[in-house]
Amino acid sequence: MKSRIRSALVFGATSAIATAYCRILAARGAVLHLVGRDNNALQSLASDLGVRGASMVSIATADLCEIDQHEQLVDEAWEQLNGPDLVLLAHGELGKQVELETDWQSQDSLIQTNLISQMSLLTLLADRFEQQGRGCLAAISSVAGDRGRASNYIYGASKAGLSCYLQGLQQRMGKTGVRVIDFRPGPVDTPMTAGMPKGILWSTPEKIASAMDRGLEHRSGTLYLPFYWRPIMALIRLMPNPLIRRLGI
């Protein structure tokens, strides 16, 4: 099967899930433009993708919380890729719930990273894609946004906002031929979750990436990763608050 995605722009490319997905594209000889915060890590990733078969990899170093840089970043990427088949927003942070609860500064910065910067990028990208009339716009949200829970409601709020935005955007793009995907992974074994106890519902970046790959070829809308989170979250959304409290989930 020939992939529909031959060029991709990836924000937060050095994150474990984005890296795993870029490797799938690289093995097919795709052209990639990577944006990330850590220049050394980006360079290593570019070398890695080159060894794996990417046709061309270019990089741009940026702190995506600096919103005024977004326009230039998107311009640069469009020039490099001549209008990508895919844009993936994969940057984000988890934060520490206990610290976040009492500290507005860090809540503010988490919302900047996980929601505001994504909304700003999506504003610019939606425009481009609408003109282009094709392609796929995807972002990595989380199951954490499906229901507020004491253990992660601030992270959850940022992801709920993102998911809501993507849902609306998908509707807006409905007739343009542009696909919009809201990926909602469950917990994944990555540097972001180092040291957390891992249970049977946990997944790996490689498994998430190959599930994303299947979705990115054809689907649009909300995709839970792995698939089993869809029924689980449907159930959790239906649970009354007292039950959630008693179960401690």
Next chain:
Amino acid sequence: MTEQVPHGWGGTSKGAPAHTFAPASPGDLAPIFAMQEHGTYLGRGFGRSYGDSALNTGGTLIDCRFMNRFLSFDTESGVLECESGVSIGEINRVLAGKGWVLPVVPGTQFVTIGGAIANDVHGKNHVQEGSFGAHLISLRLLRSNGETLDCSPQSETDLFAATIGGLGLTGLVVSAKMQLRSLQSLSMDVNHIPFKDLAELFSLAEKHLDSWEYHTAWMDPAAACRKGLYIIARHADQRGPLDWPRSRKVPLGPMAALATDLPGRLFINAANTWYRRGIKKGMRQASLESVLYPLDRLPDWNALFGKPGFFQHQCVLPKADDSGALDKLLTVAENGGQPVSLAVGKWFGPRKSPGLLSFPTPGFSLAMDFTNRGAASRVLLDELDKVVADCGGKPYPAKDARMASALFTAAYPALEQFRQHIDPQFASDFWRRMEGVA
């Protein structure tokens, strides 16, 4: 059912670190090392060391699995440079298709390059190719004081030698450069030859050691490990497909929660019976994956031993024939009152590793698995160690969870020299056990 506390592959050693970090790239390490309150450090990969050599109770564990980028690969010379968290499986998946593989691999692909260096791992072809370290061109070591050192046979030679087989104690290996070998095909010629006693095994080995590259002995636990199959293999020399197979994995993980090893033992007995009766004897072709990584289809085979876990005893006996020591070792195992689950023999050749604490030395290496039966197992393993000590043999730290430090000290005379190169902020449970530090 959650994996709360890091443990060794055998499940008999556990150790909760006070801190765990998983750097996404080597750049994340400097800030980790800069913090005072982290105590001692230790890198960890896929956790395939059997005992406590990849545990750091109360200290800081650095999960290296995400520093996993290929940095360069020269398709002409076959020189690969990659970060230390790259696994052997990943190298196979990406580069076997281009006709390149690692010249020396352990029996599983679930090993990081960092782990392969720290234990100077060996394969079934030690007689021809030596250990992993013999093919290492250079490595980049990050010390806890923030220094980055490029170590090779030309520069920082002492640290290069100390790091190969250095059990992760000389600092954190962030990347390494190594020589791969080219292959025409991923298929192998294999020959399973039955032997009736040890004398026959060693006369077979004498006949084939020069002409075949890979040698192992499957030793039948039902015959006190004195009968079995001598298995030889070599890479097919005609051109063939190089596509790395996507083999199906059989998950056994949930069996780790069982209170007993009984179902697992039935499984293992069936596997041994298959080797005794079912497996096709004589010459045939087989895939590289099935010959070099026979257990990788059962990625969590350690779960067969249930909650009790298991011990593996692996040593090298300095004489590669059936003289005395091997016979004694098998006799002790036979009279130990508990069954051997799996016994495998390998030959080590004279090719020297640069590593100071490298395990392989010329001789015959025997590995035996025993279910953990508490004190009884430990008594048996101590008796096996006595035989090893008496014949001037060596134990393998990567497999060990309980040996007395006297054996380690006696078998590794370079220890004194090694100690000078340890990073003062690095330690492991194994090391504290050997050095007698609580």
